[in-house]
Amino acid sequence: MAELLYLYGVAPAGKNNEAFSDLMGIDGEHPLFTIGFEDCMAVVCRLDESDYGEEIIEKKTKELDWIQEKAFHHHETLLKLRERTNIVPMKLFTIYQSQNRLSDVVQAHREDWNELLTEIAGKEEWNLKIYCDPNRLRGNIEKNHPDVLKKREDIAGMSQGMQYLQKKKLDGWIDQVVEEEQLTFSKQMHDTWNGWADRFMEKKIWKKDVTGKTEEMSWNGAYLISSENVETFLELVTEANDRHRESGWKIEVTGPWPAYHFVTLAKSEV
Amino acid sequence: MSIEHPTQSNSIVDVLETVLDKGVVVAGDIKVGLADVELLTIKIRLIIASVDKAKEIGMDWWETDPYLSSKAAEQSTEALEKENKELRQRLEHLETKMHNHTYAEKG
Numbered sequence: 420m421a422e423l424l425y426l427y428g429v430a431p432a433g434k435n436n437e438a439f440s441d442l443m444g445i446d447g448e449h450p451l452f453t454i455g456f457e458d459c460m461a462v463v464c465r466l467d468e469s470d471y472g473e474e475i476i477e478k479k480t481k482e483l484d485w486i487q488e489k490a491f492h493h494h495e496t497l498l499k500l501r502e503r504t505n506i507v508p509m510k511l512f513t514i515y516q517s518q519n520r521l522s523d524v525v526q527a528h529r530e531d532w533n534e535l536l537t538e539i540a541g542k543e544e545w546n547l548k549i550y551c552d553p554n555r556l557r558g559n560i561e562k563n564h565p566d567v568l569k570k571r572e573d574i575a576g577m578s579q580g581m582q583y584l585q586k587k588k589l590d591g592w593i594d595q596v597v598e599e600e601q602l603t604f605s606k607q608m609h610d611t612w613n614g615w616a617d618r619f620m621e622k623k624i625w626k627k628d629v630t631g632k633t634e635e636m637s638w639n640g641a642y643l644i645s646s647e648n649v650e651t652f653l654e655l656v657t658e659a660n661d662r663h664r665e666s667g668w669k670i671e672v673t674g675p676w677p678a679y680h681f682v683t684l685a686k687s688e689v
Numbered sequence: 690m691s692i693e694h695p696t697q698s699n700s701i702v703d704v705l706e707t708v709l710d711k712g713v714v715v716a717g718d719i720k721v722g723l724a725d726v727e728l729l730t731i732k733i734r735l736i737i738a739s740v741d742k743a744k745e746i747g748m749d750w751w752e753t754d755p756y757l758s759s760k761a762a763e764q765s766t767e768a769l770e771k772e773n774k775e776l777r778q779r780l781e782h783l784e785t786k787m788h789n790h791t792y793a794e795k796g
Contacts, residue, residue, distance in 0.1 A: 426717065473719045480723050483733050487701070494704045511708040513717040520718055528715060546703065622706065629727055630702055631734050673700065679707050 421468035424461075424521050426513045427451070427496060428506040428677070429532045432460050442499060445492050446470060454518065456525055459532055462500060463521070471514065497677040505540050507532055508677035535682050542617060542643050544681065545652065545674035549605050549638035550630075555667030557597050567593060604668065605638035608659060615652045616642040620680045634669060641680035649675070701737065705730050 425445055432455055439451040444464025453460040469475075479485050493511045500506050515521040525532075561567055567589070574585045613619050622639040630636055644652050656672050663670075709726050723729065 423719070471719075476719060476721055480721060483729075483736060486723070486729065487733050490704055490708050493708050509715065509717075512719065512721040513715065514719040516718045524715060546707075625702060625706070625727070625730075629730050629734070673703055676707065 422517075423466040423468050423471055424463045424515045424518060425466050425471070426509050426515060426521065427462045427464075427493070427500060428508045429459050429461055429525065429536070430500070430504045430506045431533075431536055432456065432458050434460065434504065439500065439503070442496055445489060445496075451496070454521065454525075456522075456529060459525070459529060459536065461521060461525055462506065466514065476512065476514075501675070501677045505536055506677060507535050507539070507682045508679050539643065539678040539681060542645050542678065543649055543675035544678045545642050545644055545649070545672060546622075546676060547612060547638070547640050547642065547656065548636055548671045549608060550632060550634035550669040550671065551601055551604075551637045552634050552667035552669075553597055553601075556600060557593060559666055560593055560596050560600065564593075564596065567596075601635075601637040604663075608670070609638060609640060611655060611659075612640075612642060612652065615648045615655070616644050618643040618681055622680070634667075641676075643678060643681045701734055702730050705733070 430453070434453060436452050436455070438453060439462060442451045443449075444451055444466070446464070446466055449465040451462060451464050453462050490511055497506070497508045501508075515524065570585075570589055570592075574582050574589065577585060609619075620641045622641055624636050624639050627633070627635065642652070653672065656670055660668075660670050705726055709723060709729070
């Protein structure tokens with residue numbers, strides 16, 4: 420039976436081939452092993468082509484349970500690997516037809532990967548999302564924003580017809596202030612966090628049907644932080660959460676993650 | 690400070706957006722055409738949400754229904770086997786007793 424190789428990531432050389440054999444591969448049958456190259460090693464597992472060939476995967480990707488299970492396996496395995504070695508993580512389903520094919524790819528990218536490994540060594544990726552309860556934020560602005568209070572005072576002195584029109588206008592204006600406030604707040608938070616990060620990548624802001632939350636996402640970013648700065652960074656987040664919870668803000672921090680967002684090879688893609 | 694590794698259903702977004710979305714380090718030999726992350730996440734989340742919701746309101750009968758759950762089927766087979774064994778033992782016991790009784794009467 421033809422065998423495929425599933426690539427989890429590339430790590431610095433120096434561990435024996437069985438170093439990760441306690442971890443089970445993505446098919447639940449073949450354990451992980453490493454293939455050494457001069458200065459780096461590929462962390463892989465074998466797969467039977469009859470179960471993971473292109474056509475079969477194509478079919479399987481329509482099964483949501485299956486994708487979810489495999490995505491979590493990939494993710495959890497890389498979390499475990501990350502605790503034991505520096506590693507450039509691959510995306511889900513990075514599969515090669517043979518060891519020769521894998522060797523070709525590793526040889527072609529060896530220098531880039533070594534550079535990346537040096538760059539991410541001793542650093543952690545943390546993800547930060549800011550959520551906002553827009554109603555609470557709006558309520559706050561309605562009650563406390565000096566311009567709103569002033570405008571309302573002006574309106575009170577107008578004729579009834581005029582009051583109606585101006586109130587509508589004020590509502591629209593408050594919507595705008597709410598939106599601006601979300602941007603300003605996120606920007607402000609990000610600037611503080613970014614000061615402690617070595618690199619940063621802005622991520623997509625997901626709608627509520629994706630996040631499944633009642634709050635709106637107003638910021639989503641990945642930060643690469645030196646291990647010695649992580650504690651300060653997390654303290655800043657906790658502090659910001661405590662300070663702004665009342666006004667409807669919630670900051671969610673997750674990590675440390677494998678450095679997924681900081682290992683893209685911009686120059687060359689096979 | 691709560692620092693979590695996202696493994697719960699509510700962080701499905703975190704995992705999918707990371708392992709699937711953009712930034713391919715290097716392409717494999719096998720091309721995998723996945724629906725876009727957004728759509729996929731919404732679909733998966735809806736399934737999880739509906740299962741969680743069903744459990745919440747006590748609609749978890751399928752977990753104990755042998756027609757729908759192999760685990761339940763196993764359990765009920767085990768129970769039947771156990772009952773069967775107990776009944777056999779009792780029968781044997783009775784038969785022996787009866788036999789002895791008859792023997793005693795004759796003797």
